[in-house]
Amino acid sequence: MPASEKIYRYAFSILKDSETAADVVQECLMKIWDKRDKLPEIVSPDSWAMRITRNQCYDWVKMNRYTLISDKELNTLDSGNTDDAIHAKDHLRWLDEILKTLPEKHQEVFHLREVEDMTYQDIAEILGLSLGEVKISLHRTRAKIRLMLQKIEDYGIAN
Template sequence: MDKKEFTEIVMPLKDRLYRLAKRILVSADEAEDAVQEIIFKLWKGRQNLEKYRSTEAFAITMTKNYCLDRLKSKQASNLKIVHSNYPTSQNIEREVEANEGVALVFKIMETLPEQQKIVLQLRDVEQLEFSEIAIILDSNETAIRVALSRARKTIRETMIKKYDYGIR
């Protein structure tokens, strides 16, 4: 695979890899570093990329594994929690309520098991198909659907407990 082919195949994935890395690592700086490292590794192994069924699935799997390894490493204690990437609205009341809701969802997501957190990110944020997620996580579609359902249920129940607006 030459430089042009690599650029056409891998570089469009950069944003998707970043969002996944940010979801796992939380810190924007750590996520950028992770994506840079993954792209470098893909570049070094570009001659072997053609043997994989899906370069995208391979890159996402590499990113997931790299980020989980980073969390397990000694440097994990240095990761920063930063959630300031949300646009502001003109109505202060709505903005505060929205930020509180988003912050609560992120807080709840951080308490989910890693598998559920990753499935939620890949399906609801990245909008990947269940078959793609199954390949990335080396699992079956049924297990992916169950993990997603449990993650959504946990978030929904926690939000209902918090706001208890009679939504049942």
């Protein structure tokens, strides 16, 4: 199920914990399967599945009074001791710091566009935002990221 990987990454971006995200995704797949009769009427199955995932994640957060755990999961994205990996790891840390300062919906806009390559329209539908709000959110996040990249280039620091 290739869609499950996409769903997993989205759940992981919200929950920041791989095991929890995997559990939530398994529940989402059950829900999607139970509602499969509706599929022919659904225009964008991707957005529909992502919306179910989002609801499931926030239900989990509510039930478990979730607090963001740690960066350890994100750091597992890069392994190895090469300069390249260390460099990428640094990027990851500051990027994560920037994203953490953003409202949750803006973090999700960033993930859905930059990681999942979703259209503005689909993102707006998933998050219940207008097209303009999605574009502005992404533009502001990118501006913050660019500023940080310039700092890193000019001074070699990420903070």
